[in-house]
Amino acid sequence: MAHLESPFRIVIVGGGVAGLVASGCLQKLGIDHVVLERHVEVAPALGAGIAMWPHGLRVLHQLGCLDAIKAASVPINRFQCRGADGRLIQDNELYTRVQENHGIGFYPLERRRFLQILYDALPDKSFIKTDANVEAVDQNANGVEVRLSNGDVEVGDMVLGCDGVHSVMRSLMWDYANKTSPGLIRTSEKTSLTTTFKSLLVVTPAIPELGHRDLITTYNKGFTFLATSQPNAVYLFVIFRNDQPFSWPKQEKFTDEDAETLAEIVADKPVTDQILFGEIWKRRIRASVISLEEGVMEHWHHGRIVLAGDAVHKLHPNLALGGNSAIEGVACLINCISQVIQDTKGPKPSGTALNMAFATYQKQQQQRMRELMNLSNLVAKAQTYATPAHKLFANWVLPLLDDRVFADWIGAYVAKATNLGSMPSEGFPSGRLSWSMVPEGEPVKDKKIKHEVGISIAI
Ligand SMILES: Cc1cc2nc3c(=O)[nH]c(=O)nc-3n(C[C@H](O)[C@H](O)[C@H](O)COP(=O)(O)OP(=O)(O)OC[C@H]3O[C@@H](n4cnc5c(N)ncnc54)[C@H](O)[C@@H]3O)c2cc1C
Known part of the structure; x- marks a missing residue:
């Protein structure tokens, strides 16, 4: 592992996609930290692809x-x-165009395997603590104390909340903001996390009718099938539009019986013109139901707490951008933190300097996340024929778009994503579109940001 040059320490809550990537970045940069993950395993058998x-x-x-x-x-x-x-509306080489645009394509894999790969690549596993459920945070003038349900306390200079869409850290940050800056966090922000869709997740062995490296979307009124095939597996999502959308803090929990009930509703529906959903369901290895929340928060940090990943921007999964956004967001945040550590004259950055770094991160990512959320939501509505206009868009407008047009459209977002600025990308392929990064560590000159920083600093 890189030498820990700074006594600065980050307590990361959550060891999912964002938390493990954050540890990888921080280990490369030699910045001390700990990742606290409530599950016993780093890669539990949850989710699909x-x-x-x-x-x-x-x-x-x-x-x-x-x-x-x-x-x-x-x-x-x-x-x-x-x-x-089940009949074809559109059949194109979108992902070949993606490969041409960026020099590399679109890679699906089992979620559990993906997390294991992130973990295995960490040079030092001792930074990750599993079976570590975080319950509370105390902030003081010098740092943070993070309390776990087993009574342990982790001390650091800041907390990075990577604890997913039902983030405890986000609620703790809101509570802290209410005490130190009353009125800053409004109910409109809290209820901006809405749930309009839920998904039945199904994993099966390979199914010849679904190909072995295909992505198939089958539109229906009120639901859509989204199947991703690999030579040894299929990850199938059946995404249902709820009759009654609801917002945070309401949360739906689902059982195995709910999965059976939803599967029964769509059993006789074609996924393609060769196979019905019921035939796929019979071959399942595992299945579950989850809510699909959507929302981009207004405040991404307060005091010494900053949020990343689904805790602060939750996208509909149809364009596969949530995890990718968590990764680019973490890289952006760590660029900002690394910059502030380098610029610090004393042993550690002050609370004010940290807040400037957090504000720069939010400024660079927030609008981009809003655009990606809106894009994913529009596609979700089209895929489930939310209105006659959405149906028209899905059945007649989208098929008119050349695969190159769509690949360039999404490619504009892909190419602007931040990477870990201080690390070389040598050996990474390139394509038609050049990587055009947002400038890192950009000094915060914007008055609005200064104002936000001013009222959010309480230490
Ligand atoms: C059906 C579906 C399909 C998807 N497909 C894709 C895709 O193809 N591509 C893509 O890029 N994205 C996809 N996503 C989105 C992606 O899964 C998320 O955006 C990503 O997992 C977010 O990472 P995260 O680290 O923020 O949250 P998570 O991965 O949810 O990790 C949060 C972690 O925090 C832990 N935690 C929570 N509370 C505590 C606590 N109190 N103490 C300690 N630990 C805690 C949890 O156990 C968990 O491990 C999909 C999402 C869904 C629902």
Whole structure:
């Protein structure tokens, strides 16, 4: 591991995608930290698949994970959209165009395997503590004390909340903001995390009718099938639009019976013109149901707490951008923190300096996340025929778009994603579109940001 040059220490809550990537980045930079993960295993058998776009892969290459991802996954080459009867509306080479644009394609793999790869690539595993459920945080003038449910306390200079969409850290940050800056966090922000969709997640062995490196979306009124195939597995999401959308803090919990009930509703629906969902369901290895929340928070940090990943920007999964966004966001934040450590004259950055770094991170990522959330939401509405206009868009407008147009459109977002600025990207492929990074560690000149920083500093 790199030499720990600074006594500065970050307590990271959550060891999922964002938390493990944060540890990888911090280990490369020699910044002390601990990752607290409530699960006993680093890669539990939860969820289904997760796919990586080139910008996520670019950061993972810097962390030494790319070869393992390529060994565990075959990039997608066919993109098909189908109507409710299973017949083709669109069949194109979108992902081949993605490969041409960025020099690397779109890699799906089992979520559990992905987390294991992130963990295995860490030079020093002792930074990760599992079975560590965080309950509370105290902030004082010098740092933070993070309390676990087993009574342990972790001390640091700041907390990075990577604890997912139901983030405890976000609630603790709001509580702290209420005490130190009453009125800053409003109910409109809290309820901006909305749930309009839920998903039945199904993992099966390979199914010939679904190809072996294809991505198939089958539109229906009120639900859509989204199947990603690999030579040894299929990750299938059945995404249902809820009759009654709701918002935070309401949360739905689902059982195995709920999975059976939802599967029964769509059992006789075609996923393609060759196979019905019920036939796929019979071959499942595992299945579960989850809510699909959406929202980008207004405040990403307060005091010495900063949030990353789903805790602060939660996207609909249809464009596979949530995990990739968590990765680029963590890289951006760590660039900002690393810069402030380098600029510090004394042993550690002050609370004010940290807040400036957090504000720079928020400024660089927030608008981008809002755009990606809106894009994913529009596609979700089109895929489930939310209105006649959405149906028209899905069935008639989208198929008119050339695969090159769509690849360039999404490629504009991909190419602007931040990577870990201080690390070389040598050996990472390049394509038609050049990587155009947002400038890192940009000095905070914007008055609005200064104002936000001013009222959020309480220590
Ligand atoms: C069906 C589905 C498909 C998806 N497909 C893709 C895809 O193809 N590509 C893509 O990029 N994204 C995809 N996503 C999104 C992606 O999974 C998330 O954006 C990503 O996992 C976010 O990472 P995270 O680290 O912020 O949160 P998580 O991965 O949820 O990790 C949060 C971690 O925090 C831990 N934790 C929570 N509370 C505490 C606590 N109090 N103390 C300690 N630990 C705690 C949890 O146990 C968990 O390990 C998909 C999402 C869904 C739902």
